[in-house]
Amino acid sequence: MLEIDGSHGEGGGQILRTSLALSCVTRKGFKINNIRKNRSNPGLSHQHLKSVELMSELTNAEIEELELRSTELKFKPKNKPKGEIEIDIGTAGSICLLLQCILPTLTVAEDEINIKVKGGTDVKWSPPVDYFKNITVYILNKIGIKADIKTKKRGYYPKGGGLVEFRGKPSEVKQFDFSDNQSPEKIKGVSYVSNLPEDIAHRQKKSAEDILDKYKKDIIVKKFEAIGKGTGIVLWTKNGLPLGSSSLGEPGKPAEEVGSEAAENLITEIKRNGAVDRYMGDQLVPFAGLSGNSRYKTTQLTQHTLTNAWVVERFLDINYKIKGNKGKEALIEVN
Structure with missing residues (x-):
């Protein structure tokens, strides 16, 4: 069982979400401690709890220490992901961050994955649902990830109540080279x-x-x-x-x-001289790793991106080569 330090780098919830996704892809169990240690309210929040519950239901995983504000967790998937699930975060917790867990697992999915999620669609510290659809999903479609979302209702802080329908199909991630940017029309x-x-x-x-x-x-x-x-x-x-x-x-x-x-x-x-923005620079990390030989240039190298790369290297037999300094444009390669 892999051991993951949740305080590494930026020490936020992305370490858990990426670990969940790649655990389900590789079928490697993991134990994570110090969950969200670098946040003002450490441990599992409602959104993180529901992310674990969702991934567990999709893969029939074994879980230990799953409770609100827990700073430790064990997770071991048994099956390849599949299913049709409805889940309510119960707060304005971000729907888009929860859905980030599912996207990499489409590369090993046995069948369609259909999810209805209630929660926050447009909330702080997470991508709004229109960004997720028009940028995240759009770019992932280009590299072979077969996914789409429909927003049925908006959800804002503090009430939440938004509703998004996610549909994903078994996918094969393609190698990609996003190293050149183009002037917008x-x-x-x-x-x-x-x-x-x-x-x-x-x-x-x-x-x-x-x-x-x-x-x-x-x-x-x-x-x-x-x-x-x-x-x-x-x-x-x-x-x-x-x-x-x-x-x-x-x-x-x-x-x-x-x-x-x-x-x-x-x-x-x-x-800036980049092909993808700073947020996609972070979100593309696991897909570059899963492709085995890809590269892309981001407008700004963030601590989120560096931390995500560290997590992916724990699960996959790959190394990232990053040319550039934090806060500046950077070329990220896997080979």
Whole structure:
């Protein structure tokens, strides 16, 4: 059984999620301690509990020490992943982070995996659902991962209540080379509100468009169904692989600031010499490892990415070669 130190590197929940995914791929059991030790509220939160429960149900895994705020866990899958499951995080915990556990396991899945998840679709410290669909899933489709999502209802902090349907099919990850970036032809996006005046979404959109004045733009305004109130904007480039950015509204934060924040962050991503943005730089790590011989250039090397690479190397017989410094553009290779 592999032993994983949950305090390594950035010491957050991604260590657990990646360990769960690759344990299910390799059928190697693991014991993790110091779970989320570097966070203000260490141990398993509701989202992490549900991630473990989901992966256990998909693979009939043996689990020990699964309880809220536990800092240790043992997990050993018995079967290849398959199933049709409904799961409720019970809070505004991120649906997208939970779904990250499933994506690598499609490379060994026996059959379709269909999941209905209730929780948070647009919450802090995680990719919004529009980023997940238009950037994460879009890029993974290009390398052979057969997955898609449908968002039925939005979920915001603190009530949650969002609903996303995930569908994945058995997949074979292709080797890939994403080392060249391309200038965007257009900026796409969605500015949205739930249970708030639609004018907020229009103001977010205008603020973003003013900053992105040199680009062609196609930013739509949407009013989404939800239990609670929420607002935000997600932007991404068109031409080559999409680069993305987002910003969430919150009490006291003007709509103009939400829009400008997302636009300025996207311009930063565009100006850097990378084929994928900093967030996909992290999310592509396990797929590069599973492909066995791939490389890609990220706009910014983050501690998340370095930590994720460390976890993947524990499970797979590979080594990452990273050319670049943290906070700068970097080329990530597996061979």
